[in-house]
Amino acid sequence: MKIxxxxxxxxxxxxxxxxxxxxxxEHGIEIELDSVVKAQFGPAIEHTVKQALAExxxxxxxxxxxxxxALDCVIKARMQCAICRxxxxxxxxxxxxxxxxQ
Amino acid sequence: xxxNHLKRTSLYVGGSSPSKMLDARFYHEDCIVYDLEDAxxxxxxxxxxxLIYQAVRCHRPPNKYxxxxxxxxxxxxxxxxxxxxxxxxxxxxxxxxxxxxxEVQQIDAAITAIEAAxxxxxxxxxxWCNIESPLGATNAKEIATASPRxxxxxxxxxxxxxxxxxxxxxxxxxIFYGRMQVLEACRLAGISAQDAVFSDINDAEGLQxxxxxxxxxxxxxxxVVHPRQIDLVNAAxxxxxxxxxxxxxxxxxxxxxxxxxxxxxxxxxxxxxxxxEIRAKTxxxxxxxxxxxxxxxxx
Numbered sequence: 001m002k003i004x005x006x007x008x009x010x011x012x013x014x015x016x017x018x019x020x021x022x023x024x025x026e027h028g029i030e031i032e033l034d035s036v037v038k039a040q041f042g043p044a045i046e047h048t049v050k051q052a053l054a055e056x057x058x059x060x061x062x063x064x065x066x067x068x069x070a071l072d073c074v075i076k077a078r079m080q081c082a083i084c085r086x087x088x089x090x091x092x093x094x095x096x097x098x099x100x101x102q
Numbered sequence: 103x104x105x106n107h108l109k110r111t112s113l114y115v116g117g118s119s120p121s122k123m124l125d126a127r128f129y130h131e132d133c134i135v136y137d138l139e140d141a142x143x144x145x146x147x148x149x150x151x152x153l154i155y156q157a158v159r160c161h162r163p164p165n166k167y168x169x170x171x172x173x174x175x176x177x178x179x180x181x182x183x184x185x186x187x188x189x190x191x192x193x194x195x196x197x198x199x200x201x202x203x204x205e206v207q208q209i210d211a212a213i214t215a216i217e218a219a220x221x222x223x224x225x226x227x228x229x230w231c232n233i234e235s236p237l238g239a240t241n242a243k244e245i246a247t248a249s250p251r252x253x254x255x256x257x258x259x260x261x262x263x264x265x266x267x268x269x270x271x272x273x274x275x276x277i278f279y280g281r282m283q284v285l286e287a288c289r290l291a292g293i294s295a296q297d298a299v300f301s302d303i304n305d306a307e308g309l310q311x312x313x314x315x316x317x318x319x320x321x322x323x324x325x326v327v328h329p330r331q332i333d334l335v336n337a338a339x340x341x342x343x344x345x346x347x348x349x350x351x352x353x354x355x356x357x358x359x360x361x362x363x364x365x366x367x368x369x370x371x372x373x374x375x376x377x378x379e380i381r382a383k384t385x386x387x388x389x390x391x392x393x394x395x396x397x398x399x400x401x
Contacts, residue, residue, distance in 0.1 A: 013120070014121050071124070074153065077149070077152035
């Protein structure tokens with residue numbers, strides 16, 4: 001799937017994460033992470049982000065993350081939202097059925 | 103979650119704020135309502151859907167009855183709200199501004215289709231209907247029995263008052279008839295009756311007065327919009343020690359009467375009739391649900 005436009009999801013409130021997703025032509029995934037817990041959870045946050053991109057088959061993207069201590073499920077929710085906005089798609093909720101079966 | 107789960111308090115939590123959603127897990131409300139409707143801006147509905155879905159699937163609050171309030175039946179958001187909300191597997195969907203039984207049946211059919219597609223046992227998702235207009239209140243009896251999924255109804259006082267052209271007051275006389283229509287319909291259908299929000303979160307005394315009326319009328323619980331209202335509402339809908347003792351006395355007397363084949367049973371000078379027995383059983387059931395030891399009287 002291709003990112004069509006820059007999109008933002010999330011806020012800078014505590015326990016949230018603000019994600020900006022931008023198009024990037026054939027240069028792979030680049031993640032810029034700003035987080036107070038980067039030393040401890042940076043790799044885990046990046047893993048969740050990459051996993052969300054992979055679920056939508058996104059190969060090229062610039063992802064800017066401003067994390068305020070978001071839980072994994074919040075990061076996933078914000079990523080799903082940012083991707084749908086950036087790709088201008090409506091989420092196919094039946095995808096969750098397949099994941100829940102696993 | 104059991105159908106008999108306590109429903110004294112249901113706390114609305116906006117679906118836009120992760121911190122509020124996380125905090126709500128630690129309060130004492132019996133029911134938590136993740137809100138996709140009024141608490142979420144039209145431009146943020148998509149984000150709230152994802153957030154609520156992930157929160158309920160991954161961090162479901164233990165020992166709480168979980169609801170998701172979707173947007174109105176005639177809104178542009180309802181179809182996708184249901185897709186996300188049913189798949190999140192809450193105990194119930196809270197449906198705002200219900201006015202007709204056919205609306206409930208329409209939503210029931212949509213939920214059934216999603217449950218089937220998602221591999222969720224059919225009929226598992228319960229429904230709470232918010233009655234927020236004179237038409238809804240007039241049709242409350244039909245709405246309450248429109249689907250076996252409907253397990254509770256609640257009066258939405260602000261919208262109800264606005265559509266009646268009335269002024270909202272602390273005494274609440276402008277919603278008295280609406281309250282009674284909802285309550286009566288719930289009792290006829292055998293479902294939980296939930297009272298309207300008391301909006302002034304800084305007026306504990308006013309809330310106490312409101313609760314006296316609500317509990318006296320026979321409601322089972324109340325919706326709250328702020329955590330500071332929870333303990334007061336829980337206390338109001340939990341039977342007192344005196345009420346529990348009286349109820350146990352009634353049940354003991356009835357048991358004794360049955361053993362001795364006594365036709366008439368008397369407690370404290372009053373004859374125990376069927377309504378007294380029902381009231382005693384209700385009090386003991388409420389006490390038991392609140393974790394209070396009541397003995398074996400409910401068997």
